[in-house]
Amino acid sequence: MPTIPTARAVINALLAPASSMPEPTVDRLLHGRPDLPVTGIVTAFMPTLRVIGQAREAGANLVIAHEGLFFSHLERGAEAAESEVARAKRQAVERSGVAVYRCHDALHRYVPDGVTAALAEALGWAPYVREHRPEAALADLPPAALGEIAAGIKRRLGLPALRLAGDPAAMCSRAVLLAGYRGGGALAIPLLEAERADLVVYGEGPEWETPEYVREANRLGRSCGLIALGHAESEEPGMAALAVRLAGLFPHIPVRHIREEPVFRSV
């Protein structure tokens, strides 16, 4: 008879490839017990009520999400505890009977980073990656115009919109890829210069840092393009790839990824 894994066994499988774990870590069971027999797994970027409801309808009782339930990275601030919406969501999660585990730090510590590597794969860039760093992938792309690259990314990731900075006609080939909230200037700017990069693609970052750097770099004759994918949009492929890996490890239970709608609509 096929073995039904416990939540603990699934969590151990999630942790196994991580090179190390930070102390403290945000990765933990946000709801549910470690000895839960897991009937099915859903991975998602964000453990929204829709994701949890669809998991339950499909007979899955473990959601593995990249972010937390209550709208903040650490989820320990007073705001999470005091928010009425957070309280109502907590009750809905409890009623659902679905356990929720957060897999954030571990996945970023796979070698290479499980989120960045899956994003590179989803973009079709995997063959062009010359180096995986802990925080970035560096790629030598076939030269193409920034606007063309953006159109290709929209198509490949199925995005209704993305944001770019720089000249859409500028040719780009040396790319820096930064998943999630790694678009800040302190990380991106030294990397762009050290790698003589002419393209940075990131999830999210402060608007007055790297985008303004790119604007001035172009005005100073240093051609540079920037594509901001959106935070969820940049990390969704990592959680989809994780579902594929878990399906291989736990062949006797259903495992699937659920993709949420974009949180923003561009108008």
Added chain:
Amino acid sequence: MPTIPTARAVINALLAPASSMPEPTVDRLLHGRPDLPVTGIVTAFMPTLRVIGQAREAGANLVIAHEGLFFSHLERGAEAAESEVARAKRQAVERSGVAVYRCHDALHRYVPDGVTAALAEALGWAPYVREHRPEAALADLPPAALGEIAAGIKRRLGLPALRLAGDPAAMCSRAVLLAGYRGGGALAIPLLEAERADLVVYGEGPEWETPEYVREANRLGRSCGLIALGHAESEEPGMAALAVRLAGLFPHIPVRHIREEPVFRSV
């Protein structure tokens, strides 16, 4: 003969309405001397090379900007000092002969906040503001659908695009207005709930906080819309209003606001 003010006199005029100043403050002369005789003033959100060049062409030798020259809020990190683009920009600023003063903390400490009040005015919301807080304006708007409000904001601010979360058909009237990078969950979420607000309009904030809160609030039956203007887009009116004020204080020199292009293009 009309008096030509020094940069120091202009700075003193900028500081005068501030209720207090933080220690330390980011407000300071980023380039130039306090005893500079000021021939003309340009205000801007960001002291870009284009703004500085246009100021110089117009005979103005003092740019008053909300953000700094080198792509970070504090501008004291290693990244600002080591960036090639920052070095080249610094040289271009030095060659320009234009002084650059940063007016950030003071303007946010005007009563009401000079950035938020100007944004409310630019949106046509000034008559509906019921309370100005240090970090937000609270407004009772004529009820309208979220999508209509967004379209009106685009028109009034002249924006090519903005981002919204929530149902475009949902009626909104109790609004929270947050300029700049005040869209984070720790600030916005308790305010939305305490004020029973059904609309939050902010400049910028982490995508996985307030937008995800809004998504779940709607799913839990608490109607809430969100409009993200963009950081610069939300603070530009404050710097435009500052030019009007300075023109009244220094009638013998030309004072104007220069608006930059949006740093992002939505595609």
